[in-house]
Amino acid sequence: MSDPPISRGFRRRGATDARSDRLPPGQHLVGDFPVLSAGPTPRVDLARWNFALAFDNKLLAQWTWNEFEALPQTDVTVDIHCVTSWSKFDTAWRGVAIDTLFNAAGIGEPPAPFAMIHCDGGYTTNVPIADLVGGKAMVATRYQGRPLAPEHGGPARLLAPHLYFWKSAKWARRLEFIAHDAPGFWESLGYHIYGDPWKEQRYAGD
Amino acid sequence: MPATEPVAQPGPLRWRTVEVIEAIAETPRVKSLVLRAPEWPGHRAGQHVDVRLTGEDGYQAQRSYSLASAPEAAHLAITVERVDDGEVSPYLAEEVRPGDRFELRGPIGGYFVWTVGMGGPLFLIAGGSGIAPLMAMVRHRAVTRSSAPARLIYSSRTADDIIYRGELERLAASESGLEVTHTLTRSRPPGWRGETRRIDRAMLTSAGFPPSLRPRAFVCGPTGLVETAARALLEIGHAPNLIKTERFGPTGR
Numbered sequence: 001m002s003d004p005p006i007s008r009g010f011r012r013r014g015a016t017d018a019r020s021d022r023l024p025p026g027q028h029l030v031g032d033f034p035v036l037s038a039g040p041t042p043r044v045d046l047a048r049w050n051f052a053l054a055f056d057n058k059l060l061a062q063w064t065w066n067e068f069e070a071l072p073q074t075d076v077t078v079d080i081h082c083v084t085s086w087s088k089f090d091t092a093w094r095g096v097a098i099d100t101l102f103n104a105a106g107i108g109e110p111p112a113p114f115a116m117i118h119c120d121g122g123y124t125t126n127v128p129i130a131d132l133v134g135g136k137a138m139v140a141t142r143y144q145g146r147p148l149a150p151e152h153g154g155p156a157r158l159l160a161p162h163l164y165f166w167k168s169a170k171w172a173r174r175l176e177f178i179a180h181d182a183p184g185f186w187e188s189l190g191y192h193i194y195g196d197p198w199k200e201q202r203y204a205g206d
Numbered sequence: 207m208p209a210t211e212p213v214a215q216p217g218p219l220r221w222r223t224v225e226v227i228e229a230i231a232e233t234p235r236v237k238s239l240v241l242r243a244p245e246w247p248g249h250r251a252g253q254h255v256d257v258r259l260t261g262e263d264g265y266q267a268q269r270s271y272s273l274a275s276a277p278e279a280a281h282l283a284i285t286v287e288r289v290d291d292g293e294v295s296p297y298l299a300e301e302v303r304p305g306d307r308f309e310l311r312g313p314i315g316g317y318f319v320w321t322v323g324m325g326g327p328l329f330l331i332a333g334g335s336g337i338a339p340l341m342a343m344v345r346h347r348a349v350t351r352s353s354a355p356a357r358l359i360y361s362s363r364t365a366d367d368i369i370y371r372g373e374l375e376r377l378a379a380s381e382s383g384l385e386v387t388h389t390l391t392r393s394r395p396p397g398w399r400g401e402t403r404r405i406d407r408a409m410l411t412s413a414g415f416p417p418s419l420r421p422r423a424f425v426c427g428p429t430g431l432v433e434t435a436a437r438a439l440l441e442i443g444h445a446p447n448l449i450k451t452e453r454f455g456p457t458g459r
Contacts, residue, residue, distance in 0.1 A: 009301055013293040036452075040451065205217055205219065
């Protein structure tokens with residue numbers, strides 16, 4: 001591998017924060033919250049919304065919006081990292097931890113080691129169960145103290161901030177346990193199957 | 207959104223060094239860079255690349271840019287809008303000269319794409335520099351002499367901000383089946399005959415295709431425009447799975 005060509009006069013312009021050890025390789029810090037999604041923002045009727053856990057074509061548990069809101073809520077403040085290279089620090093979320101959902105469903109031992117998250121609009125993403133439990137992930141319904149805006153995934157999105165943000169699927173509706181890891185939407189289109197920002201796993205083969 | 211074709215990746219996307227052949231001033235804020243990319247594996251219209259710059263002190267930064275060139279073109283082209291407080295875009299839009307080299311990898315993304323084989327009608331809706339990936343589709347369609355009907359609705363702030371204006375005019379005048387509707391949101395020059403408001407439901411109806419023709423809609427631009435246009439397309443009756451979106455935020459470019 002030869003050295004990369006030098007762009008004369010090109011230099012860092014970002015804030016000193018950007019030097020922080022909180023910024024994964026290849027990322028840059030932003031102040032706003034860019035929106036990226038592949039299709040139209042789904043229009044969701046909360047009266048018909050529910051969130052489900054499923055395995056092997058069987059429903060394990062399901063919550064209406066009101067039931068979901070009645071579950072114990074968790075607050076987190078985390079850094080998020082988008083594969084398109086922006087990162088945002090200190091984002092505050094509230095929602096239901098995946099641990100809480102599993103407890104509420106009476107799931108002690110997960111029936112399978114992987115999950116496919118299914119969303120309104122047809123989006124899917126795959127995540128190992130180990131990356132969802134132990135306080136690592138939630139289904140978030142509030143952002144910075146307010147109901148999550150539709151373009152940011154409202155009413156509810158997955159939040160698994162230690163992975164690239166496409167894994168934090170917008171408009172999440174169903175967590176399906178799967179026995180074998182399988183690619184979701186972007187993972188079928190050349191993006192990395194796991195997506196660890198600290199290992200810069202952006203695309204297949206990274 | 208389903209009905210995607212998984213794309214076999216030939217292997218890791220490696221960084222490759224590309225050379226700038228030409229820097230074309232499109233508007234006061236926008237430049238296109240024509241790039242020589244040896245052994246380029248090919249791309250489809252709508253895909254993007256990651257660009258990586260390395261400073262003299264070793265500092266590196268990478269950003270995503272849509273390819274504006276047709277897959278059939280001899281060279282790659284990206285179109286860069288200068289973001290005033292940006293890090294990479296001011297350098298690419300102002301400092302880069304022919305002969306300069308930097309790194310690039312791709313192509314990336316296999317959803318926001320159109321190939322002639324997918325057929326039409328092709329319904330393109332762009333705001334600002336969001337025209338770039340749609341231009342790859344327009345060029346691909348022209349170069350392959352596709353007969354798929356195509357309509358582009360393109361929103362710019364002022365007439366001076368219209369990117370690829372001459373080329374779009376030539377293509378629209380060539381009776382190739384491409385119709386272009388411009389709309390200006392800030393000011394209009396004397397004698398302007400295009401639209402003069404933000405893209406809305408009425409414009410998407412009058413200048414677009416009806417849902418009955420099942421056009422493939424591609425929407426690219428700032429988030430506000432994309433949200434508005436995609437929602438209006440749904441209201442008009444277009445099928446969600448035929449509407450594909452890509453957003454160019456104020457950051458990251």
